[in-house]
Amino acid sequence: MLELKHLSKTYRTGDQALTDIGFTVPAGQVVGLIGPSGAGKSTLIRCINRLVEPSRGSVVLGDTELTTLRDRALRKARRRIGMIFQEYALVERLTVMENVLSGRLGYVAGWRSFLRRFNREDIALAFSLLEKVGLAEHYNKRADALSGGQRQRVGIARALEQNPELLLVDEPTASLDPKTSRQIMRLIQTVCRERNLPAIINIHDVMLAQQFSDRIIGLRAGEVVFDGKPEELTDDVLTRIYGEEDWAQVRKDQTDEDNDRASPAVDLAEGV
Numbered sequence: 617m618l619e620l621k622h623l624s625k626t627y628r629t630g631d632q633a634l635t636d637i638g639f640t641v642p643a644g645q646v647v648g649l650i651g652p653s654g655a656g657k658s659t660l661i662r663c664i665n666r667l668v669e670p671s672r673g674s675v676v677l678g679d680t681e682l683t684t685l686r687d688r689a690l691r692k693a694r695r696r697i698g699m700i701f702q703e704y705a706l707v708e709r710l711t712v713m714e715n716v717l718s719g720r721l722g723y724v725a726g727w728r729s730f731l732r733r734f735n736r737e738d739i740a741l742a743f744s745l746l747e748k749v750g751l752a753e754h755y756n757k758r759a760d761a762l763s764g765g766q767r768q769r770v771g772i773a774r775a776l777e778q779n780p781e782l783l784l785v786d787e788p789t790a791s792l793d794p795k796t797s798r799q800i801m802r803l804i805q806t807v808c809r810e811r812n813l814p815a816i817i818n819i820h821d822v823m824l825a826q827q828f829s830d831r832i833i834g835l836r837a838g839e840v841v842f843d844g845k846p847e848e849l850t851d852d853v854l855t856r857i858y859g860e861e862d863w864a865q866v867r868k869d870q871t872d873e874d875n876d877r878a879s880p881a882v883d884l885a886e887g888v
């Protein structure tokens with residue numbers, strides 16, 4: 617379980633990115649974090665694993681207060697949090713397997729020198745995860761030989777290799793076509809359900825968020841303005857989060873765009 621209490625962040629520039637955020641994410645719950653550009657979504661995700669230092673408040677993972685940890689204790693705690701990034705953050709010239717195994721070392725600097733030290737269990741886990749994400753036969757390919765969807769699958773396997781207690785996911789589909797985006801969101805949802813793993817997904821696409829989250833949190837100007845079930849995301853709520861729009865038209869445009877962009881060639885390339 618993850619608990620945020622009175623979390624606030626003011627950057628040195630004076631930008632107040634988050635104001636008094638408080639919510640709890642129980643085991644197994646997938647939270648879609650939505651809001652307009654600049655609402656504070658990335659800042660919130662990064663305050664949880666302390667890539668950004670919160671100005672006030674607390675973040676509790678299980679029974680560990682993360683906000684007061686330093687150095688080694690912080691590095692150890694970060695290994696309990698799996699991160700999945702928009703741009704995958706793979707080491708391009710290493711193989712798929714090596715990238716997945718790197719999850720074992722979390723955020724430890726200089727991990728490359730330890731590559732030879734993985735034990736049998738780590739490697740067996742990596743193989744089973746590659747099977748899970750549909751990439752087993754590609755284990756020995758270099759990361760730079762993969763499509764975007766395949767890279768993101770490696771990113772998911774790497775995060776799971778950490779055996780995390782929480783997944784933080786930052787715009788996982790922003791670089792992907794609509795069909796691959798749905799496949800990736802479905803995969804994240806499935807692995808969270810299977811492992812009873814809580815996740816917070818920063819996601820721009822409201823329809824995807826609605827389809828694949830158990831709960832939606834809407835941020836606007838650094839504050840939570842909606843916290844509820846995906847089906848409660850009415851046009852009025854969307855206006856509260858994003859401001860005035862013709863939501864019926866936005867939905868139609870989004871559907872048309874999805875249909876236009878899902879060409880058969882792309883489907884084949886990304887379908888693994």
Ligand SMILES: Nc1ncnc2c1ncn2[C@@H]1O[C@H](COP(=O)(O)OP(=O)(O)OP(=O)(O)O)[C@@H](O)[C@H]1O
Pocket residue numbers: 627628629631632633651652653654655656657658659660
């Ligand atoms: N490193 C930084 N220094 C100063 N201000 C920052 C920094 N990072 C973000 N901000 C400010 O904090 C606020 C929240 O930004 P953040 O990137 O968290 O929003 P976001 O919802 O993730 O936006 P987007 O969807 O465009 O990525 C914005 O006003 C932004 O300008």
